[in-house]
Amino acid sequence: MATSGKGGKSLVADRRYITQKAATTGGRGTPPPKKPAPRKTPAPRSGNILTRFVRAIWRIIWGTFWRIAAVGGMVLAGIVFYFYQQLPPVEALLDGRAKGSVTLLDRNDTVFAWRGxxxxxxxxxxxxxxxxxxxxxxxxxxxxxxxxxxxxxxxxxxxxxxxxxxxxxxxxxxxxxxxxxxxxxxxxxxxxxxxxxxxxxxxxxxxxxxxxxxxxxxxxxxxxxxxxxxxxxxxxxxxxxxxxxxxxxxxxxxxxxxxxxxxxxxxxxxxxxxxxxxxxxxxxxxxxxxxxxxxxxxxxxxxxxxxxxxxxxxxxxxxxxxxxxxxxxxxKSGGFFADWVMETAPDFLTKTTTEDVVMRTTLDQKLQKDAEDALAWVFDNKVAKGSKAQAAIVVMSADGAVRAMVGGRKTESAGAFNRATQALRQTGSSFKPFVYAAALDLGWSPSDYVEDVPLTLHIPGSGAWTPDNYDHKFKGLITLTQALEESRNIPAVKVSEAVGRDAVAAIAKGFGIQSDLAAGPALALGASESTLIEMTGAYAGILNGGSSVTPYGLVELKLKGEDESLMGAGGGIGERVISEKAAKLLTFMMEKVVDSGTGTRARLDGRPAAGKTGTTSAARDAWFIGFTADYVAGVWIGYDDNTPLKGVTGGGLPAEIWHEVMTRVEDGVPVTELPLIVPEYRAPPNAANASSQPVDPYAEDPSYQQQPSEPSVPLMNPSDDQVEALLKDILKSGN
Structure with a gap:
């Protein structure tokens, strides 16, 4: 629409579009609009779905994981904090034992074993x-x-x-x-x-x-x-x-x-x-x-x-x-000894102690090694390889203080069966010294005579019993010394029956044999059982002059770090069993066993020794127990299952082991004479009329000296008629 007027310009509408020409020539006017960006082609729908699915699963997993981790972390932190609060100071955690220990010291106060x-x-x-x-x-x-x-x-x-x-x-x-x-x-x-x-x-x-x-x-x-x-x-x-x-x-x-x-x-x-x-x-x-x-x-x-x-x-x-x-x-010394000593003290001070305990003992580690070495040497050199035979050794002083103990071969672990203290075995002829001890204590003399002739006793309820000698021979009239020296069985039975079995049993028990003793005449031949430590302790009573001993290993027991003793020695010399004279006469008889009797393999060069061999029926046990003036030692050999030994007697391997032990034990120790009395020689009965007389066992003995003689009981030097009458009485009474 236009407006006219004087001198005025006509009104013209605004252009809505720019011509192509103006656009290209840069004419004035509104700039051309920008072309829109081309639209992108969308990705295929299938790939997009898979990606979103994976991401969704990952988000779920991650979300679950970190939440669980967070919860777990808080739980862990709570548990850690709980334990943290419960933990005591370091010092309270260093000794965590519920029980204490036992430290064992030898006679020189040197540690040799521990328990617990x-x-x-x-x-x-x-x-x-x-x-x-x-x-x-x-x-x-x-x-x-x-x-x-x-x-x-x-x-x-x-x-x-x-x-x-x-x-x-x-x-x-x-x-x-x-x-x-x-x-x-x-x-x-x-x-x-x-x-x-x-x-x-x-x-x-x-x-x-x-x-x-x-x-x-x-x-x-x-x-x-x-x-x-x-x-x-x-x-x-x-x-x-x-x-x-x-x-x-x-x-x-x-x-x-x-x-x-x-x-x-x-x-x-x-x-x-x-x-x-x-x-x-x-x-x-x-x-x-x-x-x-x-x-x-x-x-x-x-x-x-x-x-x-x-x-x-x-x-x-x-x-x-x-x-x-x-x-x-x-x-590894003293394992068996340590076990034995532990058993001699109360459990609350040893096995179940809650304190640390120190035990001073009688063990001599030098002697212990001597005993171990001697046993090993004999089995290595004298016994067939692979032998299952066992052996035990005990060495003690005359007062019963045990110095060494070997409870078996190749069994060194603590708690092993100790054949020296736990094995009850028949004693055999090693029991005979108690028979002669009873006779000597009644006044008999080693020079008295007894007949070694066949003998049959009628045992009530058992019938006839006929003992025999080991060699199946009979020597006739012989001295008590010769009877023990050669370990004749029949003389031992006769002496036992003469003095009374009760007297023999009382002597054995007095010297420390604790087990039940045989009730019949076989008592004299060692039919009873005992342990090696009991037998060795009994022989210690002979050495010390006739008083009983209780073998012991504990000297003193204290709490660690304390000075006050809780226990002292649990053994030692006790009451007198036989007279000192009887003990010295018996020592003389036992010295002959080693010097010229069944125990010659135990003989020590230049050092007097006394002892007795022992072999049980069927040779299931072999013993040698003896002593010098310094120590008593006992040796036992046998099988744990009672299998008979082959070719072994008390005068064989046990005597050889004893010899090896004592040779080592006495090395460097001054020689001391045995405490013995040489008895007065006595002629056999009716010697003037006898066609043949027993050999005088002392005639060639340069150590023979006249000794004052105790009055002899009538049976000690009997006439032939007296011997015959005695045997008739025994047979008639059934004893």
């Missing part, structure tokens, strides 16, 4: 030998200083090893860190309760058990320990509580037990051997197999060198000079 679990005293990771510290870390946990109590890498490696070996993932190798091992040693804070576990061993086995449940408890406990204690404190607990074999609890006890030194002073070789015990304490204990322990130590030395804890020179020296046991640990 020994705790050597508190040591710390700061003071212990650096070689030991490094050996333990190199062996058990080389990343100890870099983890927080649990090593995921170690667990993954252990699972891989177990699966490759065909075991379950947590069976066998557990990949435990030192901290986790300490957690097990502490039983995750659960104390020992005798109502819940039968023994402390069952408790510890339960604590060491594996499995998923145990690991789930062990991990937070280990983390709590890392939070509560420093690394050095954790090592300190480990060093004090680890079990290292032979009853040693902690490295200080083990170092003292095996090497006789402190854990603070261990050499690289010693440290490596102790660290090697952690894998299997009983298997690698050097007291069980020194060679196996040394081989294990070589592996540890190589690990220490690989990880830079030893220089090549130190490693080479450790390999070249392996750790050796101390003398006490190496000899």
């Amino acid at each position: 679990e020994t705790f050597g005293g508190q040591i710390t990771a700061d003071t212990v030998s650096p070689y030991l510290k490094n050996a333990v870390i190199a062996t058990e946990d080389k990343r100890f200083y870099h983890h927080f109590g649990v090593s995921p890498r170690g667990i993954a490696s252990a699972i891989s090893i177990n699966l490759a070996a065909g075991r379950g993932p947590l069976e066998g190798n557990g990949g435990s860190t030192i901290t986790q091992q300490v957690a097990k040693l502490l039983c995750l804070g659960v104390p020992y309760d005798p109502k819940q576990w039968k023994s402390e061993a069952d408790y510890e086995a339960d604590c060491r058990s594996g499995g998923v449940k145990r690991k789930l408890k062990e991990i937070p406990y280990a983390i709590a320990m890392e939070a509560k204690y420093t690394k050095e404190e954790i090592l300190t607990i480990y060093f004090n509580r680890a079990y290292l074999g032979a009853g040693a609890r902690g490295f200080e006890a083990a170092a003292q037990r095996y090497f006789g030194t402190s854990a603070n002073d261990l050499t690289p070789a010693q440290a490596a051997m102790l660290a090697g015990l952690l894998k299997a304490p009983s298997k690698y204990a050097p007291t069980n197999s020194l060679k196996r322990a040394q081989d294990r130590a070589d592996v540890i030395i190589d690990l220490m060198a690989e990880q830079g804890y030893l220089t090549p020179e130190e490693a080479a020296d450790a390999h070249a000079h392996p750790a050796q046991l101390s003398e006490a640990a190496q000899t």
Whole structure:
């Protein structure tokens, strides 16, 4: 629409569009609109759905995982905090034993044995030998200083090893860190309760058990320990509580037990051997197999060198000079003796003690080794290889103080059957000295006579009993000395019947034979049973002049670190059994047994000795018990199952063992004469009219001296008529 007017311009409508020309020539006007961007072609619908599905699943999994992880983390933190609050100070965790230990000292106050679990005293990771510290870390946990109590890498490696070996993932190798091992040693804070576990061993086995449940408890406990204690404190607990074999609890006890030194002073070789015990304490204990322990130590030395804890020179020296046991640990002396002494004291002071106890004893380690060496030498040189025969030895002083004890061959473990103290065996002719002791105490003389002729006694309820001599021969009229010297059976029976079996039994019991004695005439021939230690103690009574002795090994018992004694000696010399004169006359008779009788194989060069042989029926037992002026020693040989011995009598192997023992025992000891009396010679009855007289056993004896004679009882020097009348009375009475 246009407007006209004077001088005015016409009104023209605005252009809506720009011509093509204007656009191209840049004319004035509104700029052209921008062309719209081309639309993108949408992606295929199928790929988009898969991606979104995967992302959705991942979001669900991730969301679930972090929520579970968060909850698990809070639960773990709560459990860790709970354990953290329960953990006591380090000092309260170092000695974890429920029971105490017993340390046994010999007569020179030197340690020779231990019983129970020994705790050597508190040591710390700061003071212990650096070689030991490094050996333990190199062996058990080389990343100890870099983890927080649990090593995921170690667990993954252990699972891989177990699966490759065909075991379950947590069976066998557990990949435990030192901290986790300490957690097990502490039983995750659960104390020992005798109502819940039968023994402390069952408790510890339960604590060491594996499995998923145990690991789930062990991990937070280990983390709590890392939070509560420093690394050095954790090592300190480990060093004090680890079990290292032979009853040693902690490295200080083990170092003292095996090497006789402190854990603070261990050499690289010693440290490596102790660290090697952690894998299997009983298997690698050097007291069980020194060679196996040394081989294990070589592996540890190589690990220490690989990880830079030893220089090549130190490693080479450790390999070249392996750790050796101390003398006490190496000899294993006194195992049977230690068991016996433990039994002589109350259980609450020994087996079940909650305190650490020290026992001073009578053991002489030199004599103990002498006895062990003598027994081994005889069996190596005199007995067929592979023999199953057993033997026992007891050496004691005249007052009953036991100096050495061997309870069997090749049985060194604690608690083994002790044939010296526990085996009841028939005594055989070793019982005969008690028969003659009864006669001598009644006034008989070793020079009195008895007939060695065939004899039959009628036993009520049993019928006729006809004893025989070992050689099946009869010597006629002989002295009591000759009868004992040659161990004639019939004279022993006759003397026993003459003096009375009750008198013989009273003498035997007075000298310490505790077992029931045979009731019949076979009493005189050793049909009764006894133990070697009882018989040796009885012979000690003869040596000391006729007084009884109670064999003993305990001298004093104290609590460790205390001065006051809780127990003193449990034995020694007791009441008089026979007169001193009778004992000395009997010693004379027994000296003849060794000098020219059945015990000549026991004879000692240049040193007087007395004793008696013994062989039981069917040769199931063979004995020799004898003494010098210094010591009494008893030897027994036999089979545990009572199999008869072949070609062995008391005058054979037992006498040879006794000779070997006493030769070693008396080496360097001044010669002392036996306390004996040489009896007055007495002519046989009717000597002037006899066509043949018994050989005078003392006629050629240069030591013969006239001794004042006690009045003889009528039966001691009987006439032929008296002997005949006596035998008739015995046969008539049935006794």
